[in-house]
Amino acid sequence: MKIGIIGAGAAGMAAAVRMASRGHAVTVFEANAYPGGKLSEIRLGAYRFDAGPSLFTMPMYVDELYELAGPERTPPLPYERLPVVCHYFWEDGTRLKAHADAMDFAREVEQVLGEPAEHVLRALEDSRFKYEATGRIFLEQSLHRPGTWLSGSVARALPKIPRLDLFSSMDRVNRRMFTNPKMVQLFNRYATYNGSNPYKAPGLLNIIPHFEYHFGAYHPQGGMVAITNHLVALAEEKGAQFHFNKKVERIEVQNGRATGLWVEGELHRFDRVISNMDVFFAYRKLLPDQPAPERTLRQEKSTSALIFYWGIRRTFPEMGLHNIFFSEDYRAEFAHLARGEVYEDPTVYINITQKCDPADAPEGGENWFTMINVPYNSGQDWDALIARAREQILRKLSRMLGVDIRTLIECEEVLDPRTIESRTGSHLGALYGTSSNNRMAAFVRHANFSNKIRDLYFVGGSVHPGGGIPLALLSAKIVDELIA
Numbered sequence: 279m280k281i282g283i284i285g286a287g288a289a290g291m292a293a294a295v296r297m298a299s300r301g302h303a304v305t306v307f308e309a310n311a312y313p314g315g316k317l318s319e320i321r322l323g324a325y326r327f328d329a330g331p332s333l334f335t336m337p338m339y340v341d342e343l344y345e346l347a348g349p350e351r352t353p354p355l356p357y358e359r360l361p362v363v364c365h366y367f368w369e370d371g372t373r374l375k376a377h378a379d380a381m382d383f384a385r386e387v388e389q390v391l392g393e394p395a396e397h398v399l400r401a402l403e404d405s406r407f408k409y410e411a412t413g414r415i416f417l418e419q420s421l422h423r424p425g426t427w428l429s430g431s432v433a434r435a436l437p438k439i440p441r442l443d444l445f446s447s448m449d450r451v452n453r454r455m456f457t458n459p460k461m462v463q464l465f466n467r468y469a470t471y472n473g474s475n476p477y478k479a480p481g482l483l484n485i486i487p488h489f490e491y492h493f494g495a496y497h498p499q500g501g502m503v504a505i506t507n508h509l510v511a512l513a514e515e516k517g518a519q520f521h522f523n524k525k526v527e528r529i530e531v532q533n534g535r536a537t538g539l540w541v542e543g544e545l546h547r548f549d550r551v552i553s554n555m556d557v558f559f560a561y562r563k564l565l566p567d568q569p570a571p572e573r574t575l576r577q578e579k580s581t582s583a584l585i586f587y588w589g590i591r592r593t594f595p596e597m598g599l600h601n602i603f604f605s606e607d608y609r610a611e612f613a614h615l616a617r618g619e620v621y622e623d624p625t626v627y628i629n630i631t632q633k634c635d636p637a638d639a640p641e642g643g644e645n646w647f648t649m650i651n652v653p654y655n656s657g658q659d660w661d662a663l664i665a666r667a668r669e670q671i672l673r674k675l676s677r678m679l680g681v682d683i684r685t686l687i688e689c690e691e692v693l694d695p696r697t698i699e700s701r702t703g704s705h706l707g708a709l710y711g712t713s714s715n716n717r718m719a720a721f722v723r724h725a726n727f728s729n730k731i732r733d734l735y736f737v738g739g740s741v742h743p744g745g746g747i748p749l750a751l752l753s754a755k756i757v758d759e760l761i762a
């Protein structure tokens with residue numbers, strides 16, 4: 279078949295590998311001059327930064343693409359498992375190194391925070407239980423096909439529902455697990471892995487720590503952008519053709535079927551169309567004459583981010599690849615986000631790939647990807663918010679690291695919800711499509727196919743099973759199975 283793909287984001291690239299590996303003729307149109315969408319890079323002088331995602335989990339979904347492509351192809355993506363997942367910093371001077379090994383992590387928590395090691399192991403066991411009960415249903419299959427609900431995995435999950443914490447928030451579950459508020463905060467942070475609010479999101483989302491502690495956290499050699507470069511090379515090797523600077527203008531629909539794509543006024547005919555662009559804009563821009571699933575498109579969005587890419591002329595041995603500087607009042611921070619505001623004492627995340635790839639910064643320097651969670655764009659005065667947040671972040675980091683960070687910044691670039699939308703086509707700059715704050719979120723997310731237009735499929739963070747690289751890759755797997 280001839281397959282047309284709109285967008286070369288993580289899911290678009292994975293779909294291209296899968297379709298081309300099945301022998302289909304694949305054409306990918308990408309609006310940007312480069313592939314990857316959010317999974318791309320930024321260079322500032324001698325500093326290199328991953329533009330968006332920085333945490334790589336569940337690499338088996340990338341490995342799987344190499345396995346599908348067959349033995350005669352370029353070597354797979356090189357990556358290493360991190361021995362320390364994250365460095366945590368609190369305002370009172372407490373610092374915690376979260377080891378990847380569960381037992382080491384539990385011991386460190388007991389030593390530093392006085393929280394019994396068995397509480398950590400119990401929380402991780404709860405996370406494993408939830409993942410094993412529901413992961414296959416919610417992540418690996420279409421929720422919109424009757425076959426999923428008649429499957430054995432659903433039958434096996436039913437008796438486990440009372441232990442899935444569908445009616446408690448993540449925060450409530452974590453308060454049940456831990457006595458030390460710092461541990462509650464640390465485990466609440468996992469809500470941000472899909473742009474949610476731990477005080478609203480169901481306790482079922484406590485499956486997320488399992489991704490990090492069981493499957494592991496990884497660093498691809500050369501940074502996250504290496505995933506993009508490898509997937510494009512793999513898809514091209516299987517015969518897929520990528521066209522950059524080619525924005526799709528319209529999906530051609532004839533007799534209820536998607537039959538082609540309009541690019542620069544020219545119609546390209548296809549047997550199947552796969553859209554990797556944000557599903558909101560797919561309906562609004564490419565299908566303006568078709569009825570849109572308005573309720574689905576109106577779902578609350580996930581949070582967005584404000585990122586300062588800073589070239590820092592100093593090294594900080596106390597920091598690692600992933601670092602979190604917590605706010606003093608996490609609940610207040612999320613209450614602000616829920617109201618569309620930026621909190622004055624935000625939790626700051628710093629990713630420093632130079633720790634693993636020294637070439638990402640000049641000798642004696644570090645590349646700081648400095649990010650805070652902010653609400654999606656609803657017309658706030660971003661210029662004023664950015665200026666204020668920058669000062670607050672600099673004051674906080676200088677206080678917590680005991681050095682004036684302002685004087686160390688050699689170069690800077692900023693990404694905010696407006697530019698996330700303009701660069702990657704994400705509606706309102708949401709990082710992960712719709713939020714998972716509601717326990718029905720998984721069911722109201724857009725399906726991986728259109729039930730009105732035949733031969734039209736959807737992949738990527740704005741559709742089932744949701745945002746984040748592993749889920750975006752899984753959306754391509756689901757579509758591959760649907761088309762097959």
Ligand SMILES: Cc1cc2nc3c(=O)[nH]c(=O)nc-3n(C[C@H](O)[C@H](O)[C@H](O)COP(=O)(O)OP(=O)(O)OC[C@H]3O[C@@H](n4cnc5c(N)ncnc54)[C@H](O)[C@@H]3O)c2cc1C
Nearest residue numbers: 285287288289309315316331332333526703738739746747
């Ligand atoms: C700052 C930030 C931090 C993040 N951190 C993490 C993390 O640590 N770990 C993680 O797993 N995930 C993280 N994420 C989320 C992750 O990046 C996304 O879920 C994932 O990359 C989404 O991939 P996608 O397939 O939906 O494509 P996208 O990256 O959304 O790309 C869509 C592509 O479609 C193209 N496009 C749109 N419209 C058209 C058109 N009309 N014609 C042609 N092309 C078009 C766009 O140009 C873009 O290239 C983060 C995201 C951001 C922004």
